[in-house]
Amino acid sequence: MKLLLVEDDRELATALKELLEGEGFRVRLALDGKRGLDLALSEDFDLILLDYFLPSMNGREFLKRLREEGSKVPVIAITVVSDVKNKVDFFQMGVDDYITKPFHFEELLARIGAVLRRYAGIEKAEVDLETIRIDLNRKRVFTEKGEVSLTSAEYLLLEYLVLNRGRFVSREELLERALGNYEAEGNTVEVLIHRLRRKLGRDVIMTKKGLGYRVM
Amino acid sequence: MKLLLVEDDRELATALKELLEGEGFRVRLALDGKRGLDLALSEDFDLILLDYFLPSMNGREFLKRLREEGSKVPVIAITVVSDVKNKVDFFQMGVDDYITKPFHFEELLARIGAVLRRYAGIEKAEVDLETIRIDLNRKRVFTEKGEVSLTSAEYLLLEYLVLNRGRFVSREELLERALGNYEAEGNTVEVLIHRLRRKLGRDVIMTKKGLGYRVM
DNA sequence: AAACCAGTTAATCTACGGTTAAGCTTTGGA
């Protein structure tokens, strides 16, 4: 397993590198964003660990360029504070997972393991419903008519419903758990459900007044 | 409400403790798994918050030992992995809920509330009657012909009758306890019973004049 | 700076489902 660690704090970087190598990973180190990007594009890595607040090039910029070049390498972002408004913003950038500093090394290992497993396809990767099929790894959704393109929020909502299929999920739970929005206000969920139904068909998601939404 | 917080990160632990105490909980703190387990087994707690990645004893081990000793205290796991595979594992280990770091305090509060409520209530599972089967967790009802869709009020009525099966329940009791309507007026219950009978079959709910309704 | 995209908000519309009402049927005591 070949990892790329992009981290400007030399001390932390070398410490992490050694620890990861102790776990059997091969680790390349880049002390700034530009070099990191060059490396990421010129070599094949299984995973990139990216400090999100690099002085030279921040994580957002890094990710944008990386994805523009067509790279699909999974990325775990290292952030300082969870100042991200909600999950949508974050995952929209193409991050697979994130961890907040300071963290325990075990936590990082667990996340690396989870992401790698996800990408290796060891995890259950697909869910087949009556009329739709969902690729959980690639985050793609297919109907009888072919693939449909969902926005981030639409996808998160659908995924949550599918992973909890069989039971009714309340609007509040969807807002909080699926979208990560804790100041539940407004009818966002209703609008997103409506859009999902338009794309997937009317009968994939059912409503029960007072209980919430259910798939299947 | 007495909580046990098992968390080795001293900073996070004390912060959480204070926040929880601010919410009116009594909180005991254990900074490692062994001490946590001792406490859990020697005192009565309403709920345990367990960091799943303790250095000394991990969550799995903790839970195994806890349950081996016969404790039925509900446990909320604090974890960093967020994949579904583990969700199943967790619940198999006897975890009631879990929350992934980093989390908002409000979310933790919500989950604590949910678990406590669940435990305060009647134990729920599945009830099999002669002709119908009821999944109390998912609020779903099946007859020989397949699933029937009940409205909220219909379901509440049926659930109450089933949980009190064998005895006659008066119209007033149903209205007040099952539906929560304390200004008993009109014949709502009769209409709902009628609709239930139409959906479930005539012989599931029987009437005794002057006494009320009964499910066997 | 104009156009675009995606999530949220706001305003309006719809219909679900609990309630009411009115007439019908069954029960069981005299």
Added chain:
DNA sequence: TCCAAAGCTTAACCGTAGATTAACTGGTTT
């Protein structure tokens, strides 16, 4: 076997949860 009271059935009513549509906003792209 009568007949009131209790319960059943049906249809209509209507408030509100949810659906729908369009406009808004902040960020990003051209």
